[in-house]
Every structure is written in structure tokens, then in C-alpha cells.
Amino acid sequence: MDGSVPTEAPADSPRDGGKLVANIMHFARALRMAGLPVGPGKVLDAIAAVEAVGIGRRDDFYWALHAVFVNRQDQREIFNQAFHVFWRNPRILERMMQMVLPQMRSEPQPEGEEMNRRLAEALLQGQEAVLGDQADEEKVEIDAAFTTSDKELLQSMDFEKMSGAEMRDAERMLQRLVLPIAQLPTRRFAPSGGGNRVDLRASLRGALRSGGDIIPLALKKRRMRPPPLVILCDISGSMSRYSRMLLHFMHALTNDRDRVHTFLFGTRLTNVTRHLRRRDVDEALERVGTAVGDWSGGTRIGACLEDFNRLWSRRVLGQGAVVLLITDGLDRDAGEGLSGEIERLRKSCRRLIWLNPLLRFDGFAPKSLGVRAILPHVDEFRPVHNLDSLGQLAAALSRPPARRGEAMAPWLRKMEEVA
Structure with a gap:
């Protein structure tokens, strides 16, 4: 209407x-x-x-x-x-x-x-x-099929087809979702009895306490810490049906760990990290809605990635950051400048994962110019349309990444076939 x-x-x-x-x-x-x-x-x-x-x-x-x-x-x-x-x-x-x-x-x-x-x-x-x-007094029979799915059916149901009750159940399940990213060694060390390096300072302090007759060797090992997580989420009109659930997903991630940075983009880029750190999800989403002015509009992926690379990449992509790019790849600018910006983004992070809701269709093929510009530069290409797909993402992030050539080879071949 x-x-x-x-x-x-x-x-x-x-x-x-x-x-x-x-x-x-x-x-x-x-x-x-x-x-x-x-x-x-x-x-x-x-x-x-x-x-x-x-x-x-x-x-x-x-x-x-x-x-x-x-x-x-x-x-x-x-x-x-x-x-x-x-x-x-x-x-x-x-x-x-x-x-x-x-x-x-x-x-x-x-x-x-x-x-x-x-x-x-x-x-x-x-x-x-x-x-x-x-x-x-009067009964009206209406076959509305407004029934709440059980948990197993809800896991595989597309976000687009969920009723209000089902979406509320899915939102509660998203709040309990854990995204265990494989930890990486840092430059700092921590005391450890099973470490592989001698902590010289701690050893000398121990020798002073014992009078210098015996020098007990103190050991240390590198500290392990999850890498920063950066989320770039498309909120254009073609993604609007998934925006609500993805925002709940991003809120759960932001409040589950530190060093999570979230950006929304349509025709322009908006940093909403500070708003999503609110513990109350309704308050957080209300602040996000106020801060973002380009909901359900067009998409300028190349221009928004250019703004991110120029203004934010050095601030948030340090220490081996993992980047989640959530978009369907449909670009209003027909992929202009997108290939160069996505290549620069890939070289600035440890791992670039593209989440695309269009992968829910069995007949999906990389035909649009935006998809063809992005696909050669990502490490993994995954669907994001239901709870199962988010669970599979969590499992993939908890494992060491596969070799980029092996993960993307089928999609690169398919892109050549439809060229």
C-alpha cells in the first residue's frame, strides 16, 4: 500500500x-x-x-x-x-x-x-x-495458523517468515547465543608454571628473597585473547526484513565480549557501537533508530566502505581483527569503486567473512556487479537468514580458519561460469 x-x-x-x-x-x-x-x-x-x-x-x-x-x-x-x-x-x-x-x-x-x-x-x-x-455469544472461525513453532522448527525458520511470537522467541534465543572466536596470542606475557620462556625479572626477585644462594626459575607464556570483532551491516531496503533480528544478534555480541565494533550502512556509514553497549536491548535499539537516518533506503556499499577504510580502519582493525560483512551485495552504484575498497578491507584484517541472506536460495548465482566485486576478496561466504545459520557461524569462528583458497574455490568457479 x-x-x-x-x-x-x-x-x-x-x-x-x-x-x-x-x-x-x-x-x-x-x-x-x-x-x-x-x-x-x-x-x-x-x-x-x-x-x-x-x-x-x-x-x-x-x-x-x-x-x-x-x-x-x-x-x-x-x-x-x-x-x-x-x-x-x-x-x-x-x-x-x-x-x-x-x-x-x-x-x-x-x-x-x-x-x-x-x-x-x-x-x-x-x-x-x-x-x-x-x-x-458468537464465534468466528478463522484459520490464521498463528501458532508458535517449537525450538527445532524455529531454528530453521527464515526470519522473514516468522510471526511476532516466533520473533520474540528467536530474540530471546539470540540473547543466549555465544560466539566463541578462537583466541590469538598477544605480545604480552603472563606468569605460568608450564610456560616456555624464563621470566628473568621474576626469577631475580625470587633470588633476592632467598638470599641469592638459589635462583628459582620463573616461567611465563604469551597471553591469549580473542581478536577484535568488527561488524559491517547493511540496513538498506532489500535487507530491512532481516535488520531487526540482526540488530538483536549484534547487541548480544556487543554485550558478550569486549572489543566489538558495529557499523550500519545504507547510503552512509554510521557507528552504533556505543548505543549497542546499553544492557537493555529495547533502549539500545531505540538509540540506534534515532542515530541512523538511512533505514530501508538505497545501498552505496563502495562509498560506505571507503568511509570506513579512511576513517575507522586504523582504529578498530588492529591486533588481527575479524570482520563480518552482512549484506546482500545489491549496490545502487553498480559496484563502482567496490572492488578496490573491499580489497583494502581484506588486507587490513585477519579474516573477512561475508554473510549474505540471499544464500538461502538454492539457485543463487553471483550475477550482480556488487556480488562479483566482493566475492574474490572474502575468506568465507555464508548464509544469514535463520538461527541455524548464526549457530553455524559461531561454530566456524571457534575453529581455526580454513585456507582461503579452499573455502572460496567453488564460488570463484561458479562466478566464472556465469560470467
Whole structure:
């Protein structure tokens, strides 16, 4: 739906038996169940906004609620569908809700357009809560298939196909995800009885304590520490369906270990590391949403990588950093300058792993210019579309990396075949 609304005035005033305030509360509850960050404060703001503009015109009513409940571009589609379904009061909603709503006429939803599954589930739950005792008087049979998958099915379910309840279960599972990156030796040493080097200073201090007759040899070994982890995540329109779950994944990583640096990019690069360090995930994501201004837009991968290489690479890619590049490779600039920037990024880090949700398709082939520019310069190419793929990533990072030529040889051959 394009977000346009007709301008006819409502047939009935809310004072003529309509329960406008209660309906706004139920509408806000449905939006929250569908994933929008709606709290009591926004409900009060919405009521005040409607009182200010009135309900004489439907488009004024629409944009008053839109201004309060929508603060990111990726929330517009869910709000638009929810508004047209909830406030037009079609026959099925009359039978389910049995409420007096302001009668507002709107254009019917185009035939064949599928409602967002999380939104449909949220509206159904909200309507069940409103019915109360009236549910016993009249039953409406709806085969909505709004059932929560068990854990095994949830592991393999695509993020795009999850309902609201399933996404909440997946988010809780992501908070418990551990990403054990293989530790690397550092330049510093630590005392160790089984070390392979003599700690001269500690040995001399021990000799002074014993009067110098005996010099006990103190040993040391190199300290082991996980390398820095740098995440570059695409939040363009083609990746919007996965952005929410990936942000939960990045929040879990940031709070699980130190030296995790997160950058989001669409048409420009944004460092959100500081925001994701908030322990509360809702607060962290709200701050990220405020800081990032190019949600669900185009993608300029080459330009964003150029900004990263020029402004951030020396700060965050030291000590053998591992880089996770999360993007589908669809570039608005048709790969202009991308090959050189991705090559520079690869030479600046220890390991470059490309996570691409398009790999969920069996028939995926490296045909786009962006994919062909990136593919020759990465160490590993993995899917990222469900919990299983993230678990496989965790297992791969806990092992020593395979030789780059062996891991990428099949994809390089396939790229030559489709050239």
C-alpha cells in the first residue's frame, strides 16, 4: 500500500457512541504487538494529537497518528496496513470486535497483497482481548495458523517468515547465543608454571628473597585473547526484513565480549557501537533508530566502505581483527569503486567473512556487479537468514580458519561460469 488515504470525513462522530480513546489504545497495543516501540507515553501523545486535529478528515486523523507512532522508515508499512485494517472496520472485524468504531471509509486493500504476518497476529490478539465475554455469544472461525513453532522448527525458520511470537522467541534465543572466536596470542606475557620462556625479572626477585644462594626459575607464556570483532551491516531496503533480528544478534555480541565494533550502512556509514553497549536491548535499539537516518533506503556499499577504510580502519582493525560483512551485495552504484575498497578491507584484517541472506536460495548465482566485486576478496561466504545459520557461524569462528583458497574455490568457479 502506498500510504495514501482518502479524504472523506467519518460518517459518525466519536461522541455519537464511538469509543475513540479506547480504540486508539487498542490500535497502539496492536502496533506494539507487531513490533513497533509503542508505550503509554505515545498513546497519550496520540490522543492529544487527535484532539488537536479532530476527526473531520480521515487524512488528518491518519497523519496525526502516523506522526506519533512512526519514527523510522521501516515502520511505515506496518503502520499503514494496521491503520487501514483497524480503522476501516470491515465486516470481519465487526463480527470479531463487536465494537462501535468511528465509521471511516477507505480504499480496499489491493487483491493479492499479503498482510504482514506479525501485524495480522497482533490484530487478532488485540481483538480477542477486546471481545471478552462477547466471544461466547458468537464465534468466528478463522484459520490464521498463528501458532508458535517449537525450538527445532524455529531454528530453521527464515526470519522473514516468522510471526511476532516466533520473533520474540528467536530474540530471546539470540540473547543466549555465544560466539566463541578462537583466541590469538598477544605480545604480552603472563606468569605460568608450564610456560616456555624464563621470566628473568621474576626469577631475580625470587633470588633476592632467598638470599641469592638459589635462583628459582620463573616461567611465563604469551597471553591469549580473542581478536577484535568488527561488524559491517547493511540496513538498506532489500535487507530491512532481516535488520531487526540482526540488530538483536549484534547487541548480544556487543554485550558478550569486549572489543566489538558495529557499523550500519545504507547510503552512509554510521557507528552504533556505543548505543549497542546499553544492557537493555529495547533502549539500545531505540538509540540506534534515532542515530541512523538511512533505514530501508538505497545501498552505496563502495562509498560506505571507503568511509570506513579512511576513517575507522586504523582504529578498530588492529591486533588481527575479524570482520563480518552482512549484506546482500545489491549496490545502487553498480559496484563502482567496490572492488578496490573491499580489497583494502581484506588486507587490513585477519579474516573477512561475508554473510549474505540471499544464500538461502538454492539457485543463487553471483550475477550482480556488487556480488562479483566482493566475492574474490572474502575468506568465507555464508548464509544469514535463520538461527541455524548464526549457530553455524559461531561454530566456524571457534575453529581455526580454513585456507582461503579452499573455502572460496567453488564460488570463484561458479562466478566464472556465469560470467
